[in-house]
Amino acid sequence: MYDTTRPEMNVDQLHTKISARNVQVFYGTKQAIKDLNVEIQDKTVTAFIGPSGCGKSTFLRCINRMNDTIDSARVEGEIMMDGSNIYDRGVDPVQLRAKVGMVFQKPNPFPKSIYDNVAYGPKIHGLARNKAEMDEIVETALRGAALWTEVKDRLQESGTGLSGGQQQRLCIARAVATAPEVLLMDEPCSALDPIATSQVEELIEQLRSQFSVVIVTHSMQQAARVSQKTAFFHLGNLVEYGDTDDIFTRPQDSRTEAYISGRIG
Numbered sequence: 001m002y003d004t005t006r007p008e009m010n011v012d013q014l015h016t017k018i019s020a021r022n023v024q025v026f027y028g029t030k031q032a033i034k035d036l037n038v039e040i041q042d043k044t045v046t047a048f049i050g051p052s053g054c055g056k057s058t059f060l061r062c063i064n065r066m067n068d069t070i071d072s073a074r075v076e077g078e079i080m081m082d083g084s085n086i087y088d089r090g091v092d093p094v095q096l097r098a099k100v101g102m103v104f105q106k107p108n109p110f111p112k113s114i115y116d117n118v119a120y121g122p123k124i125h126g127l128a129r130n131k132a133e134m135d136e137i138v139e140t141a142l143r144g145a146a147l148w149t150e151v152k153d154r155l156q157e158s159g160t161g162l163s164g165g166q167q168q169r170l171c172i173a174r175a176v177a178t179a180p181e182v183l184l185m186d187e188p189c190s191a192l193d194p195i196a197t198s199q200v201e202e203l204i205e206q207l208r209s210q211f212s213v214v215i216v217t218h219s220m221q222q223a224a225r226v227s228q229k230t231a232f233f234h235l236g237n238l239v240e241y242g243d244t245d246d247i248f249t250r251p252q253d254s255r256t257e258a259y260i261s262g263r264i265g
């Protein structure tokens with residue numbers, strides 16, 4: 001039913017990048033994530049799927065502490081990245097978000113030039129010693145986001161003047177510019193047309209050679225196309241996690257089976 005044929009490598013030999021243990025998330029008294037445990041591998045695309053409101057975005061935001069910015073949100077449990085808890089008191093969330101970048105549903109470039117959109121993060125984090133180094137970071141990030149050839153002659157023009165698909169690739173370049181180890185993508189193609197969607201999907205496949213990518217998607221076809229691992233969420237629980245091929249062809253849980261066959265959601 002779903003095409004899960006795509007470039008493969010044996011992702012099970014890769015090391016664990018993120019390990020979530022007994023994670024619970026509350027908004028006020030309402031519990032949105034219940035006792036979640038999962039290991040996310042390096043250099044792998046992991047898809048989060050499940051019906052609306054099941055907690056996919058909430059858990060995604062835990063991985064770079066974006067929930068810290070929501071007053072009513074409370075996160076319990078541990079999220080380890082390379083063996084260190086990202087919720088430890090000594091961790092600066094701003095530094096963490098350079099290592100764990102995020103791309104949102106709606107492209108949200110800053111009202112600045114294309115160049116300054118990409119240079120913004122590296123400038124804050126002091127990644128370039130001079131203009132030549134910054135130029136190189138900007139070019140590498142734009143090439144990495146498959147946007148360089150389209151914008152190299154108009155770097156000083158506003159990022160908001162680009163098409164929707166180009167804006168989303170600019171946001172990916174912005175996230176990639178700080179040399180992240182993990183890239184979180186919350187429905188990154190939902191505002192894009194089919195051509196821009198397939199460009200971003202191709203890009204995701206390239207990006208995973210450098211780091212771990214976690215993508216929330218409502219499209220099961222997209223999850224099947226881009227990911228090697230899939231996690232199915234339902235009512236705040238991570239119900240099933242495994243190889244994407246297995247989740248789509250041999251689900252173990254009846255709720256997963258019902259969702260992928262269109263009976264819930």
Ligand SMILES: Nc1ncnc2c1ncn2[C@@H]1O[C@H](COP(=O)(O)OP(=O)(O)OP(=O)(O)O)[C@@H](O)[C@H]1O
Pocket residue numbers: 027032050051052053054055056057058059070072
């Ligand atoms: N800022 C917030 N304040 C209060 N409740 C929230 C907030 N964000 C999410 N929720 C609630 O938490 C639950 C999980 O929401 P979440 O957005 O994580 O689900 P989702 O699976 O990503 O949904 P969708 O697929 O519709 O984006 C829902 O019941 C939602 O209403």
